[in-house]
Amino acid sequence: MNQTVLILDFGGQYAQLIARRVRESNVFSLVVPSSITVSEIKKINPIGLILSGGPHSVYDNNAPDIQKDLLKLNIPILAICYGMQLIAKKEGTEVLRAEKREYGRTLVLVDNSSPLFSDMEKAQEVLMSHGDQVKQIPKGFVRIAYSENCPIAALEDRERKIYAIQFHPEVKDTKNGKLILRRFLYEICKASGDYTMKGYINNEIAKIRERVKDGKVLLALSGGVDSSVAAVLIAKAIPNRLYCVFVDHGFMRKNEPEEIKAYFSSQPINFVGVDAVERFGEALKGVSDPEAKRKIIGKMFIEVFAEEAKKLGNIEYLAQGTIYPDVVESGTGKAALIKSHHNVGGLPEDIKFIGIVEPLRGLFKDEVRKIGRILGVEKRIVNRQPFPGPGLAIRIIGEPTKEKLSLLKEADYIFREELQKAKIRSDQYFAVLTGNQSVGVKGDSRSYEYTVALRAVKTSDFMTCEYTRIPFKVLTKVSNRITNEVSGVNRVVYDITSKPPATIEWE
Numbered sequence: 001m002n003q004t005v006l007i008l009d010f011g012g013q014y015a016q017l018i019a020r021r022v023r024e025s026n027v028f029s030l031v032v033p034s035s036i037t038v039s040e041i042k043k044i045n046p047i048g049l050i051l052s053g054g055p056h057s058v059y060d061n062n063a064p065d066i067q068k069d070l071l072k073l074n075i076p077i078l079a080i081c082y083g084m085q086l087i088a089k090k091e092g093t094e095v096l097r098a099e100k101r102e103y104g105r106t107l108v109l110v111d112n113s114s115p116l117f118s119d120m121e122k123a124q125e126v127l128m129s130h131g132d133q134v135k136q137i138p139k140g141f142v143r144i145a146y147s148e149n150c151p152i153a154a155l156e157d158r159e160r161k162i163y164a165i166q167f168h169p170e171v172k173d174t175k176n177g178k179l180i181l182r183r184f185l186y187e188i189c190k191a192s193g194d195y196t197m198k199g200y201i202n203n204e205i206a207k208i209r210e211r212v213k214d215g216k217v218l219l220a221l222s223g224g225v226d227s228s229v230a231a232v233l234i235a236k237a238i239p240n241r242l243y244c245v246f247v248d249h250g251f252m253r254k255n256e257p258e259e260i261k262a263y264f265s266s267q268p269i270n271f272v273g274v275d276a277v278e279r280f281g282e283a284l285k286g287v288s289d290p291e292a293k294r295k296i297i298g299k300m301f302i303e304v305f306a307e308e309a310k311k312l313g314n315i316e317y318l319a320q321g322t323i324y325p326d327v328v329e330s331g332t333g334k335a336a337l338i339k340s341h342h343n344v345g346g347l348p349e350d351i352k353f354i355g356i357v358e359p360l361r362g363l364f365k366d367e368v369r370k371i372g373r374i375l376g377v378e379k380r381i382v383n384r385q386p387f388p389g390p391g392l393a394i395r396i397i398g399e400p401t402k403e404k405l406s407l408l409k410e411a412d413y414i415f416r417e418e419l420q421k422a423k424i425r426s427d428q429y430f431a432v433l434t435g436n437q438s439v440g441v442k443g444d445s446r447s448y449e450y451t452v453a454l455r456a457v458k459t460s461d462f463m464t465c466e467y468t469r470i471p472f473k474v475l476t477k478v479s480n481r482i483t484n485e486v487s488g489v490n491r492v493v494y495d496i497t498s499k500p501p502a503t504i505e506w507e
């Protein structure tokens with residue numbers, strides 16, 4: 001069992017980010033609801049607690065709270081932003097109601113004789129993002145940082161090992177953020193740094209072997225990062241007893257099904273490739289509503305997968321590529337048994353498994369990628385950008401006909417190829433075949449052809465995004481190539497909308 005730090009989530013957008021940063025410092029961390037009780041904490045026996053920020057004011061009616069005894073546990077605490085204000089209030093001092101929010105990078109002056117800031121420069125750039133702030137220093141605490149707008153920017157009670165900071169160490173904008181967290185973990189919690197990806201892999205391999213014994217495991221392989229890494233990890237534990245069903249619905253990107261088949265056929269697994277292209281195509285004939293497309297594809301996926309599972313017969317376990325954010329976001333810590341977009345959970349009653357195997361359930365996406373790299377999974381798969389389950393069917397506006405699909409595959413391939421060549425960093429990028437046709441000229445004649453929209457976004461959580469600033473030179477090349485090489489397309493546009501108000505996908 002690894003040493004553990006608990007992140008108490010006060011509803012801010014930063015709790016998961018804090019957990020990732022802690023893990024990057026080789027200390028295992030878990031996000032727990034802020035309502036966690038002292039006895040639940042004792043059971044987990046953490047080496048430290050981090051109280052996250054949150055959108056509330058401590059004076060709000062339903063402001064999230066902590067049990068007062070939490071401060072008497074003798075476990076080191078780092079309270080960030082809202083967490084800091086809450087501790088100040090608990091310790092009987094006032095929190096100043098904000099007249100306006102402070103958001104942005106700012107300079108703080110720290111007391112580098114505090115273990116939290118040891119061996120750091122006194123003046124540091126940090127990210128402030130808060131409304132309220134602590135007004136008085138609570139009894140037993142001393143001030144260890146201040147800024148122009150925030151006279152009490154950090155506090156410590158060295159004896160009780162309680163630290164509080166108004167700014168956010170988990171974001172890159174706080175220059176020494178990573179170091180501050182390391183100081184908390186290693187100087188204050190005395191962590192040993194026992195959490196590594198190699199350790200995680202060995203642990204999971206042992207767990208799978210013990211659980212599955214000589215049984216067989218079935219996995220729906222989509223070719224995405226999670227299911228692919230899960231497949232390779234399970235295969236390490238029980239080679240040749242893993243059955244991977246890959247359903248080709250025809251809406252994957254150019255060359256993708258072939259690449260998936262080639263790679264996984266070389267692995268010590270039983271690869272079952274199902275060509276369901278015609279079946280899905282038939283089912284989507286005349287369907288243009290995006291939600292209807294999603295429903296039909298989801299339902300048909302289960303149908304095809306269930307047929308294959310029946311053919312294989314007698315498979316004891318179902319494996320899934322569920323990852324930690326799926327578990328945290330479900331809010332219960334228990335749910336997310338079934339990852340909804342794969343919908344394997346909707347399998348018919350007569351297909352029964354003894355249990356579910358989810359070897360990535362404890363990991364963030366970047367950790368899954370690291371594990372993939374350690375296990376030698378192909379780069380192309382490990383670095384794959386997110387791709388929706390219904391695939392290109394929801395990137396063709398209107399009915400996804402064969403003709404439109406082949407145009408989109410080519411245009412999308414060109415866009416991705418050029419972005420990669422130009423080394424443009426973007427978290428998700430693809431082409432959309434709009435339903436729009438417009439007039440153009442090709443050679444001497446008039447054309448009336450489709451418009452392709454290009455979409456490329458920067459995001460960390462896919463809940464919000466900014467469009468990627470692609471240089472005009474690259475866009476011009478993409479546009480020229482698409483209109484020259486893809487017959488049926490005479491116009492290319494670039495989508496410069498953020499989310500909100502738009503979404504990443506067009507459907």
Ligand code: XMP
Pocket residue numbers: 294341386387388389390428462463499502503504505506507
């Ligand atoms: P939106 O379009 O909602 O997309 O901004 C956010 C992220 O979710 C992906 N997405 C889907 N993934 N099935 C999936 O598996 C879907 O139906 C679906 N719709 C959107 C999208 O690609 C982006 O990463």
